[in-house]
Amino acid sequence: MTGFATDFVPDRAARRAELRSYGRLVRLVGRRVAQPPAGALPVVLVPGFISGDVSLGYLARAARRAGLRTFPSQIGANLGCTEDMVQRLLRRIEHLAAAEGRPVALAGHSRGGMIVNLAARRRPELVAGVVTLSAPATGTLAVAPHVRAQLELLFRLNRRGFGSVIAEECVSGACADDVVAAFGQPFPAALPYTAIYSKSDAIIDWRTCLDPAAELIEVGSSHTGMATDQRVQRIVLDRLRRLA
Numbered sequence: 001m002t003g004f005a006t007d008f009v010p011d012r013a014a015r016r017a018e019l020r021s022y023g024r025l026v027r028l029v030g031r032r033v034a035q036p037p038a039g040a041l042p043v044v045l046v047p048g049f050i051s052g053d054v055s056l057g058y059l060a061r062a063a064r065r066a067g068l069r070t071f072p073s074q075i076g077a078n079l080g081c082t083e084d085m086v087q088r089l090l091r092r093i094e095h096l097a098a099a100e101g102r103p104v105a106l107a108g109h110s111r112g113g114m115i116v117n118l119a120a121r122r123r124p125e126l127v128a129g130v131v132t133l134s135a136p137a138t139g140t141l142a143v144a145p146h147v148r149a150q151l152e153l154l155f156r157l158n159r160r161g162f163g164s165v166i167a168e169e170c171v172s173g174a175c176a177d178d179v180v181a182a183f184g185q186p187f188p189a190a191l192p193y194t195a196i197y198s199k200s201d202a203i204i205d206w207r208t209c210l211d212p213a214a215e216l217i218e219v220g221s222s223h224t225g226m227a228t229d230q231r232v233q234r235i236v237l238d239r240l241r242r243l244a
Contacts, residue, residue, distance in 0.1 A: 008142035010202035018202040020226030028057045031122040041244040042100040046073040048110030058228050066237050078111055082170050082179055087121045093126050103128040105243050109227055110134050118182055129192035129243040131224040131236050134201055142205035187213035194239045
């Protein structure tokens with residue numbers, strides 16, 4: 001968050017696993033599952049960087065089959081300023097908590113996990129619990145070289161007037177400093193919090209996911225595959241059911 005770490009280069013096996021995970025994205029396409037009746041636990045699913053809500057469609061269908069009410073985050077592609085993404089999510093959960101008559105659970109993948117973490121810290125009374133998947137939460141941004149290149153392209157677009165995409169200060173400036181300061185504060189003790197990570201992650205350094213405030217669960221998934229891995233799905237659903 002305060003700058004790029006330069007010591008994260010995924011090994012060949014992790015890169016191959018990441019590529020294989022793209023084949024499972026076909027699971028994002030499937031028959032619609034009806035929303036369970038009002039009164040069931042509402043869950044907001046928050047996508048990763050440049051992913052959009054559709055990237056969590058497989059998990060959403062599974063959660064609905066398990067009796068959980070799922071809702072998209074409506075934060076778009078999650079490529080804007082961190083503060084803007086957090087504010088969008090807060091407005092979403094404020095509306096849903098009021099409409100559902102109870103706090104909502106938050107599940108976020110990658111940068112989406114970072115966003116739900118920050119939102120839960122600000123408005124814990126609106127949140128039933130948090131589950132993150134391969135989400136950086138230690139104040140260090142250590143990404144693979146190709147991800148760094150993508151970010152630097154977006155920085156250039158922002159400087160050329162595309163204000164809806166992330167600015168460099170969100171990674172290495174005042175905005176980033178605010179994020180680091182927020183993560184430096186204690187996570188709300190009463191909120192259940194599970195962080196799922198993988199040492200096979202070829203997108204971010206898995207060590208940045210090891211939030212000491214969370215129940216840490218290691219899995220064998222790739223970073224991208226977290227959204228479609230059935231083993232990960234079972235863990236997420238188990239933790240969400242406990243919040244119901």
